[in-house]
Amino acid sequence: MLRKSFLFALVLSGLVIGATAAEESSAENVERGPLAVLKRTWTSTVNGVEGAGKALTHSVVGVFKGKPTSKAPRLDVKLTVEPQPISLARDRQVKAVLRLINNGKKAQVLQFNTTQRADAVIHDVSGKIVARASEDRQFANEPALVTVNPGERVEFELNLPTRQLAPGKTYTLEAAVVNQEGLRSKVPLTVLP
Numbered sequence: 001m002l003r004k005s006f007l008f009a010l011v012l013s014g015l016v017i018g019a020t021a022a023e024e025s026s027a028e029n030v031e032r033g034p035l036a037v038l039k040r041t042w043t044s045t046v047n048g049v050e051g052a053g054k055a056l057t058h059s060v061v062g063v064f065k066g067k068p069t070s071k072a073p074r075l076d077v078k079l080t081v082e083p084q085p086i087s088l089a090r091d092r093q094v095k096a097v098l099r100l101i102n103n104g105k106k107a108q109v110l111q112f113n114t115t116q117r118a119d120a121v122i123h124d125v126s127g128k129i130v131a132r133a134s135e136d137r138q139f140a141n142e143p144a145l146v147t148v149n150p151g152e153r154v155e156f157e158l159n160l161p162t163r164q165l166a167p168g169k170t171y172t173l174e175a176a177v178v179n180q181e182g183l184r185s186k187v188p189l190t191v192l193p
Contacts, residue, residue, distance in 0.1 A: 075108055075148060076101040077185045079175050085190035088167055094160045096120045096133070098175040100183060101153040110146040110180055114139040117146070118156035120175035122165070122189065130165065133158035133175075167193040 078099040083091055098118050102108050116139040122131040148154050158175060165171060169191060176184035 074102075074104050074106075075183060076103055077183055079173075079185035079187055081173055081187050081189065085192050086162060086165065087192045088162060088165060089193060091162055094122070094131075094162060094173065094189070096158045096160065096173055096175050098156045098158065098177065098185065099153055100148060100155075100177065102148040102150050105150055107150065108148045110148070110177065112144050112146065112178060113141070114178075115142050115144075116178050118158060118175060118177050120158040120160055120173060122160055122171050122173050125170050130171070131160045131162070133160050135161075162191075165189075165191050167191050 078101065080097045080099075082095045082097075086094060098120070100110075116134065116137075118133075120133040121129045123129045146154060156175075156177070160173070171189040171191060172186050173189050174184060174186045
């Protein structure tokens with residue numbers, strides 16, 4: 001009986017998610033219809049049940065390189081960094097908060113392939129990455145949709161280590177939503193001894 005209830009809930013959630021995904025343009029998103037979403041949901045559930053107790057690994061490479069997988073939703077992006085300026089004697093990490101605000105009249109849907117939602121990097125003037133928020137983290141392969149309704153916002157908090165920063169040098173912190181074109185922002189960092 002429990003298995004039948006679970007399957008019914010799974011089918012129902014897949015159809016609801018699929019209905020949202022089906023609202024997007026069908027010519028470009030053939031693999032995002034209700035059946036594709038149901039198949040991904042079922043596969044994730046089966047894999048999750050079989051791997052209960054095990055950490056599913058998914059390393060994140062290239063969030064800031066390559067082509068995003070989704071079209072850009074119409075959301076305003078704001079990035080705040082604390083503390084500012086950074087004191088290496090006091091601060092062991094930098095907290096970045098990436099806010100997505102829906103000032104439009106339609107709900108915006110973000111599609112994710114893993115449990116990671118955003119990432120941030122600190123790079124020097126040459127472009128070399130000296131810190132990454134997702135460093136040494138693992139993300140499960142669990143597809144999800146996040147809906148941002150009109151007038152609402154969603155926030156992603158990211159922490160980056162400061163151990164590779166040097167006082168008096170110029171750095172830039174860049175944060176982005178994973179696989180979403182245009183949902184990124186940069187801020188300059190001031191580093192004190």
